[in-house]
Amino acid sequence: MNIIESDTIANKAKIAIAVVRFNRFVNNNLLEGALDVLKRIGHVKDENITIIWVPGSYELPLIAKALAISHKYDGIIALGTVIRGFTIHFEFVAKECSSGLSRISMENTLPIGFGLLTTDNISQAIERSGIKANNKGSEAALAVLEMINILKIIKNSS
Template identity: 55%
Template sequence: MSNLQQQRSAVTHIDGNLHQNADARIGIVVARFNGFVVESLVDGAIDALLRHGVLGSNITVIRVPGAFELPLVAQRAAESDRFDAIVALGAIIRGSTPHFDFVASESAKGLSNVATDYNIPVANGVLTTDSIEQAIERAGTKAGNKGSEAAMVVLEMIAVLSQLDIDDSSDIV
């Protein structure tokens, strides 16, 4: 075995898995605006969590008026220490004014800040589309269900972070 192969085999890999999730406590923060699309995202997220072993009693759905309100409620949920991860779901569909850009940008930035400020996985499952047709496609038809995908993201992130939290100070110099 060459030195390069030896060095390659010594590399540590940390990967998330989707097993052992019964104890995961998941908050799903949902924007009611564009509910005809968003409810499919909620169904997809809940289905994915249950299929991967999360107990129904460990899933809490919190509804807010729209995508702009998601970060504040996600922050409050993170502060509560009731959840191991948060899934944010909503749909922002472009209109004829710049309102779309402001809401999409602030919602995404706010959700990202919650994750880093509170050290908790936050999946941004907020659709940002140019048309109703695109939103419908991403909520369970041609493009899959982005709510389901967001739920899978938080499960994987819980697993990754739990591996990083293992205290093995004997290796630290």
């Protein structure tokens, strides 16, 4: 039986972080959490991290696709916040962003950390972007680091 597991140290990895400008006060916390994990746990150097600010969550898949086909990055972290309003706009944006990022990840065999908050209200968004705990940006960064290493193991074991 073969078991493949990995750690989260990826000190040579090149990471792109796409961050949504809309709801920036929440997304800044997500970005801080992701950067903390990349540097402190993953040992990723500043020069290997690129941050791209995009207008809204709907634009994340397009930027992720452009980053993926550039072949410059080992992983992408997508960070944003969609807060439910009084219309169905929330459902469209959240669904298209989620499915678009998933499709791009699979089509390009490229880890994309899903750090998109989909919340009912601003309080939930603030809670899920916590600096000390429950930061979904941190979780997305951890997932990307581990997936980068797992994909390398799979590629090198063939």
